[in-house]
Every structure is written in C-alpha cells, then in structure tokens.
Amino acid sequence: MGRFMGVAAILLLLLTACGRAQPAVHPNRSASAFPLTIIDDTGRSVTIPHQPQRIVSVTEGTDEILLGGLVPRSRVVGVTKYAADPAESWVAGDVGSITQLSTANAEQILALKPDLVFVASYTTPGVVTQLEGSGVPVIEFTSFSSVADIQSHILTMGRAVGNLAGAHAMVAKMNQQLAAVAAKLKGVPPVHLLYYTSDGYVFGKGTTPDQLVTDAGGVNVADAAGITSWKQVTLGTVASLQPDWLLTDTSQPGFATKLMKNPVLAAVPAVAAHHVLALPDRDLSVVSQYFAQAVQVVAADLHPGVFGH
Amino acid sequence: MLPILAAVLAVAVWLGASLGSAPLPLGQTLAALVGQPAPALVRDIVWNLRLPRVIVAGAVGTGLAVAGCVLQGLFRNPMADPGVLGVSAGAGLGAVIAIYAGLGAVSLWTLPGIAFVGALLTAATVYGLATRAGRTPVLTLLLGGIAVGSLMTSAIGLVMILAQEVQIQTMVLWLMGGFDGETWQQVGVAVPLVLAGSAACLLFARELNILATGEDAARGVGVPVEWTKRILLALCALVTAVGVSVSGTIGFVGLLVPHMLRLVVGPDHRRLLPACAIGGAAFLILADLGARLVIRPAEISVGVITSFLGVPFFLYLLRRQRAGVGG
Incomplete structure (x- = not known):
C-alpha cells in the first residue's frame, strides 16, 4: 500500500502546486x-x-x-x-x-x-x-494577437525600463502610421486575400497576420471559411477559397514560384492574375511597433494605385 | 567494480557541474562546488542551474537503469526496457495532450503531473489486460505493453496533427527528453521517489536471481511469484513514470546500461542492480553533459545522445542473440 500512498502524495503535491495562489x-x-x-x-x-x-x-x-x-x-x-x-x-x-x-x-x-x-x-x-x-x-x-496586445507590451516595457514617455511616443507613432494607411484606403474596395505560409498554414481571426491583412486593405478569405487562430491546410483548401491575392513568406526560396506553377492552383484568381506576393517574415510575423510599417508595406503592394507605385 | 563506478559517478557529477553553455573557469566552479569563495555568478550557475540538473539526470538514470534491469530479469528477455509497460508512451500522450490543451504554461507542475497520470494509467491498463485469474503471464504482459504502447504512440501522432506549429515544437522537445530547466523543486519531488523506488527494487535481487531459472522453479523454492511480479512491476512503473514526467522520454538508458554492466559484473542481480543504480546515474549525467556541449552554447536533446549510443548497441545485441540461438 505504501507505494500507492506515495502516488497519492505526489498527486496531492502536484495539485497544491497547480493551485498555488498568486499574491x-x-x-x-x-x-x-x-x-x-x-x-x-x-x-x-x-x-x-x-x-x-x-x-x-x-x-x-x-x-x-x-x-x-x-x-x-x-x-x-x-x-x-x-x-x-x-x-x-x-x-x-x-x-x-x-x-x-x-x-x-x-x-x-x-x-x-x-x-x-x-x-x-x-x-x-x-x-x-x-x-x-x-x-x-x-x-x-x-498574448500576441492584436495591435492592442503589441501596444500593451510596449507600454509595460516602457515602465519596466524607465522610459514610459518613449513608449507612449512609440505607440502614438504607430497609431499615426496606421491612421495614415487607413485614410489612404478610405473608399478603396478591399482585395480578397489569403496568407498561406511556406509550411502550409493559414491564419484566421484572432491573429496578428489577420489584422495585418485587414489593416492593409484586404479581406482575409480564411475568416470567411471559419478558420480561427492558425491551421495547416492542403493546397486543395487554398484553391477552394478562391483568393484574388495570395500572400506568402520568403523563408523557402522559390515557394511563390512553385505556387504559381502548381496545377492545383491554376484556376485560382490570384495565380491567374499573378497576384502572388512573397514577403519576408519580418513583415508577416511582426509583433512590435513595426507592425504599422508592415501594414504600409503590404498595403502598398496590394493597392499600388493608391500608394503611388 | 562498485568503487570504480562510484568514482566515475563522482567525476560525472563534477564535470556536469563544471561544464555547460556558459564558459566558467574550472577552478572557480570547483571552489563554488566545495563551498569555497567564488564569484556570485559562478556560485549561482553551479548551485542553482547545473547541480539540480545533474542530480535530476542522475536520479532518472538510476531509475531507468534499475527498472530496465528488473524488467529484463522479470521478463527473462534481454530486449525489455522501462518502455515495455507502455509507461513512456503513456507519459508522452499525457504530455502532448497537456501541451495541446495549453496547460503547459499554467504551472511548472501541470505538464509533469499529467504525464505522470498518463504513465501510471497506461501501466495499470497493460497490467489489467494481461492479468487473468490472479496470474499475469510475462509474455502476455510484454505483448500487451507493446500493443498499448503503439496505440499511445499513434494517439500522440493524432494529437500532433491537430496541434499548432508552436505547440508541435514544444511536443517534439518534450518527447525527445531533456534536463534543461530543472530546479531544486524538481529535485525535491522527483529524486526521493525515484531513489526510494530504485532502492526497493534492490531488495528483490535474490528473487530475481531465482526467477531467472523460470517461474515454476521459483515457485518450487517458495518464492511468491505473482506477488513479487506485482510489486516489482509497480515499482518499475512508478520509477519510470516519475522519471519521464520530469525529463520527457529518454530512450535506451534502461536497455543499454544493464546490458553493458551485465558484461562487466555478470548476471547476479545482487551485484548487477547496485551497479545499474550507480552506472545509470553516471551514464545519464554524462549523456546530458554531451547534450549541453555538442553544439554549445545551444543544446540538443539528451534523448538524441542516448539513442545515438543505444540504437547501434541494440542492433548489435539483436545480431549477437540471433547468432547465439543458431540463426
């Protein structure tokens, strides 16, 4: 029986450790x-x-x-x-x-x-x-799923390092940059876009890439398909979502070209129109004040007419 | 032989506390280790980072090697190791479920706790399936363990398919095993349990020797065979479950160390079990040191080191055994 008492004792220890209250x-x-x-x-x-x-x-x-x-x-x-x-x-x-x-x-x-x-x-x-x-x-x-999260991190860090004023300035500049993009995009019809990573994931509601796409004048078609957070999907799913733009990363050289040549995607509007955009990870997985600059980069690529390309 | 092993263990502990990703002068680490004045940083790294890690690695090594040795004796099968009861796979399934459900970050103990429950549930299931009318034939137990173990492994695969990329990374790291991040808290909970369980196994050396001649022969000389099996299986399950819960699955220690030492000290469990206890500790401390130094300052999983040593040895055993049988 001693062994089982020992097991019970560990379980009890584990439970108390889990339930330890925070002061x-x-x-x-x-x-x-x-x-x-x-x-x-x-x-x-x-x-x-x-x-x-x-x-x-x-x-x-x-x-x-x-x-x-x-x-x-x-x-x-x-x-x-x-x-x-x-x-x-x-x-x-x-x-x-x-x-x-x-x-x-x-x-x-x-x-x-x-x-x-x-x-x-x-x-x-x-x-x-x-x-x-x-x-x-x-x-x-x-938590790293929204602009609010990023800005809360910046302010916490500002307090921690003794530069709260600098943190507020950083947040203000970020908001200004985001507002400038939003102003330019006013009245511009959004493009239907899918962000498909080189390792086969798509991002939906509740993620920073979703907000990036939305703020840059896009509609994330993964949202319409009911995808929340991120999921690994097949190329067949990508094709069925029929995006007008495909956004992907540059981690795997030549991945964008491979997408364009893949017969499964031949009937996808994005591929037919050569609207496949490959950007470095620093734009796509950014969770700092540079999120606003990444939004500018993506918006300029999606809406060259508006941003004077 | 035991004094030599003890000396190897002492050297392993000293090296484990002296070397690591941060290059510290050996004189200072030795001073910190024996309580002489040393810089605060050195004292901190040696006492709060390296020693807990070395002690947990040593205890887990002891537990796995003793459990492996006991199970090889009990099953009269040289291929038996602590994984045969499905304990490691059960712990692995518990761990990946905990990571998938996002419970890993709740507290330091959630993940090992759930892994531990998974390990014991699996062992109990295997034992229950193999037991009929109060008797547990070892062959049924072995096959049942393999079957339930592979079911658990498939379930791990299923959870990993459903999981997100970041979670998969955590799962793979856990499944490969390692001692990064061990603290005195883990030492306090895991080490007494593993050492007590291993010490209890050592008391059954005589029974294991008699069982090696066959269960009927053992009954003939008055060994309570079923009870001995039950107690030893429970001890092995406990020791392995605690071990894999704090360190992840670490393959081949339980297979490799008993075989190596059997070649040196012979098959008598009264000598073999203590040798496994000390040798297992030294082996895993040194394997963990290797894991810390191979791609320094980064680390690789200790499971990779033990498997790289273990798999070739396992294959060698397999071939030698076939040759011995006349194949």
Missing part, C-alpha cells in the same frame, strides 16, 4: 521611480530594484521594441539569434556586438549578468523559474 500586489503607478513593481501578463508581480542597464530579450518582438528606440543599445546585453537577420527582424542593423542567444537557456542568460529579462509564454517554463530563482526580474508576455 495580490498593487502596481506602482510612478513611471520613473525605482524600485517599481509590475504585474506581467501571467499575473506575477515583478519587482525591478533599479533602472535596468543590462537588459536581455529572448523574443523577437521585444528585440524590436527595445532596439527600435525604447532604450539605447548600450543597455541591451542579449537578444535572440533572429534579431540580426534582416529577413526576420526590423532592427538587424542595430544589433551590433550584442550577444545573440541561440536558445532561451538560463545559463547563457545569467552569464550576461542581466538586470531585466523579457520572455514569452513559449519560453521553457523551467527557465523562467531558474532566472527568478537567481533573483533576476523576468517579465513574461503571453
């Missing part, structure tokens, strides 16, 4: 006064003792927000390996000699002696625990 801590309202406490997306309260001078980012979005003007480069000591890749990143030219982390590995991160780390929900949970265990403040972002 309620009120956020410090002051922007520049350190120490300050921030409640992140996961509900954890994170105390930052002084203005961070050695910041590490292990997500592409936070790489771009930091190096895109929120803090001087000298205050960033670690970014993702994608940050310096111009096909993936809007800040490739700004990385310089900053350490690029191949994976979100606690040991590599700690070796950089960080005083603030930005992670995402897809970072290994153990790594977050390890960093916190070493006394490093860790801020985790969990």
Whole structure:
C-alpha cells in the first residue's frame, strides 16, 4: 500500500502546486521611480530594484521594441539569434556586438549578468523559474494577437525600463502610421486575400497576420471559411477559397514560384492574375511597433494605385 | 567494480557541474562546488542551474537503469526496457495532450503531473489486460505493453496533427527528453521517489536471481511469484513514470546500461542492480553533459545522445542473440 500512498502524495503535491495562489500586489503607478513593481501578463508581480542597464530579450518582438528606440543599445546585453537577420527582424542593423542567444537557456542568460529579462509564454517554463530563482526580474508576455496586445507590451516595457514617455511616443507613432494607411484606403474596395505560409498554414481571426491583412486593405478569405487562430491546410483548401491575392513568406526560396506553377492552383484568381506576393517574415510575423510599417508595406503592394507605385 | 563506478559517478557529477553553455573557469566552479569563495555568478550557475540538473539526470538514470534491469530479469528477455509497460508512451500522450490543451504554461507542475497520470494509467491498463485469474503471464504482459504502447504512440501522432506549429515544437522537445530547466523543486519531488523506488527494487535481487531459472522453479523454492511480479512491476512503473514526467522520454538508458554492466559484473542481480543504480546515474549525467556541449552554447536533446549510443548497441545485441540461438 505504501507505494500507492506515495502516488497519492505526489498527486496531492502536484495539485497544491497547480493551485498555488498568486499574491495580490498593487502596481506602482510612478513611471520613473525605482524600485517599481509590475504585474506581467501571467499575473506575477515583478519587482525591478533599479533602472535596468543590462537588459536581455529572448523574443523577437521585444528585440524590436527595445532596439527600435525604447532604450539605447548600450543597455541591451542579449537578444535572440533572429534579431540580426534582416529577413526576420526590423532592427538587424542595430544589433551590433550584442550577444545573440541561440536558445532561451538560463545559463547563457545569467552569464550576461542581466538586470531585466523579457520572455514569452513559449519560453521553457523551467527557465523562467531558474532566472527568478537567481533573483533576476523576468517579465513574461503571453498574448500576441492584436495591435492592442503589441501596444500593451510596449507600454509595460516602457515602465519596466524607465522610459514610459518613449513608449507612449512609440505607440502614438504607430497609431499615426496606421491612421495614415487607413485614410489612404478610405473608399478603396478591399482585395480578397489569403496568407498561406511556406509550411502550409493559414491564419484566421484572432491573429496578428489577420489584422495585418485587414489593416492593409484586404479581406482575409480564411475568416470567411471559419478558420480561427492558425491551421495547416492542403493546397486543395487554398484553391477552394478562391483568393484574388495570395500572400506568402520568403523563408523557402522559390515557394511563390512553385505556387504559381502548381496545377492545383491554376484556376485560382490570384495565380491567374499573378497576384502572388512573397514577403519576408519580418513583415508577416511582426509583433512590435513595426507592425504599422508592415501594414504600409503590404498595403502598398496590394493597392499600388493608391500608394503611388 | 562498485568503487570504480562510484568514482566515475563522482567525476560525472563534477564535470556536469563544471561544464555547460556558459564558459566558467574550472577552478572557480570547483571552489563554488566545495563551498569555497567564488564569484556570485559562478556560485549561482553551479548551485542553482547545473547541480539540480545533474542530480535530476542522475536520479532518472538510476531509475531507468534499475527498472530496465528488473524488467529484463522479470521478463527473462534481454530486449525489455522501462518502455515495455507502455509507461513512456503513456507519459508522452499525457504530455502532448497537456501541451495541446495549453496547460503547459499554467504551472511548472501541470505538464509533469499529467504525464505522470498518463504513465501510471497506461501501466495499470497493460497490467489489467494481461492479468487473468490472479496470474499475469510475462509474455502476455510484454505483448500487451507493446500493443498499448503503439496505440499511445499513434494517439500522440493524432494529437500532433491537430496541434499548432508552436505547440508541435514544444511536443517534439518534450518527447525527445531533456534536463534543461530543472530546479531544486524538481529535485525535491522527483529524486526521493525515484531513489526510494530504485532502492526497493534492490531488495528483490535474490528473487530475481531465482526467477531467472523460470517461474515454476521459483515457485518450487517458495518464492511468491505473482506477488513479487506485482510489486516489482509497480515499482518499475512508478520509477519510470516519475522519471519521464520530469525529463520527457529518454530512450535506451534502461536497455543499454544493464546490458553493458551485465558484461562487466555478470548476471547476479545482487551485484548487477547496485551497479545499474550507480552506472545509470553516471551514464545519464554524462549523456546530458554531451547534450549541453555538442553544439554549445545551444543544446540538443539528451534523448538524441542516448539513442545515438543505444540504437547501434541494440542492433548489435539483436545480431549477437540471433547468432547465439543458431540463426
């Protein structure tokens, strides 16, 4: 019986660990006064003792927000390996000699002696625990599905690094750029578009690519097909959705050409009219302030008459 | 032989705590390890990142090797390993379901908890299916385990087809096994359970020796065969379930280590089981070190290292056994 008591004991331990309540801590309202406490997306309260001078980012979005003007480069000591890749990143030219982390590995991160780390929900949970265990403040972002999410991240980061004014300016500029595109597109009939990735996924409601397509003057035909979040689909499904435009990424060289030559898609209006647009991932999977610029890029490609191409 | 293995284990622990993705001076890591003054960063990495990882890897290695050895003895089959009860596949199915349902981020314990439940449920199912009128023939158990295990593997495939790209990455990483991100919390829960289960197995060395001569012969000398089987199967299921729950599925440790050590210390379980306990720990600590160093500063899954060592050895065994039978 002892064995089964042991099993019951573990289960009980697991349950109590799962149900552990988060302490309620009120956020410090002051922007520049350190120490300050921030409640992140996961509900954890994170105390930052002084203005961070050695910041590490292990997500592409936070790489771009930091190096895109929120803090001087000298205050960033670690970014993702994608940050310096111009096909993936809007800040490739700004990385310089900053350490690029191949994976979100606690040991590599700690070796950089960080005083603030930005992670995402897809970072290994153990790594977050390890960093916190070493006394490093860790801020985790969990939702990346809308402009509102992106802007909330920017403002949280602004508070955390002691540059809330800069964060507000970044958000304002983003809104201005989006408004400018929207003004130009006023009265312009939207094009029916499908974003089909080179690994076979389409994006629907509740994703940033869906909002990107909509803001750039498109109608995402995946929405009409009832696809929410993202799903892997066959080329037959792509054909049946009959998009007027096909949008894809450049991760696999020649993928757009392959699409155009594929007999399954021959009867699709987008292919017949050569309306197949291949863009780098930095435009399509952007979750930073550069979302607004990606919208401009896509809008200009979809509506060359309006944007003076 | 045991003192040599213990020395290898000590060296493995020292290397495991001294080397890793961050290049730290060996003198400083040794100082931090023995409690001498060392820079705070070195102390932190050695004590809070590397040691928990080394200890969990060692305990899981002990558990898998002991369970493998016990099951090989119990089944009188050199191909048996902790996977035969379907435990690893059951844990894997639990884990991919948890990731698919988005429960992985809820707490540090959700994923291992669900994997653990999946592992034990599978083992109980296999045992239940193979048991008739209070007796559990080992051949039925073996075949039942393989059948249920492959059903679980297909179910894992099904869940992965339904899952999203990001989730699939997490699933693959989990299924390949690894010790990245282990903390003292995992040490506190997993290590006592695995070590206690393994230690309990060691008490059955004499019974395993007698069972090697056949179940009827064992009954003849008064060994309570069915009860011995039940207790040992439950211990192996528990030890393996805890192991795979904290570290993901790690193949071939339970197959490889007992066979290697059987060649060295012989088939007597009174010597073989302790040798497996120490040797398994050293083997998995060193395999994990390899996983951390091969593409440093990035890591590969420890399951890749153990499989790359294990599969050729498995094939060698297969050929040798066929030759021995006269094939």
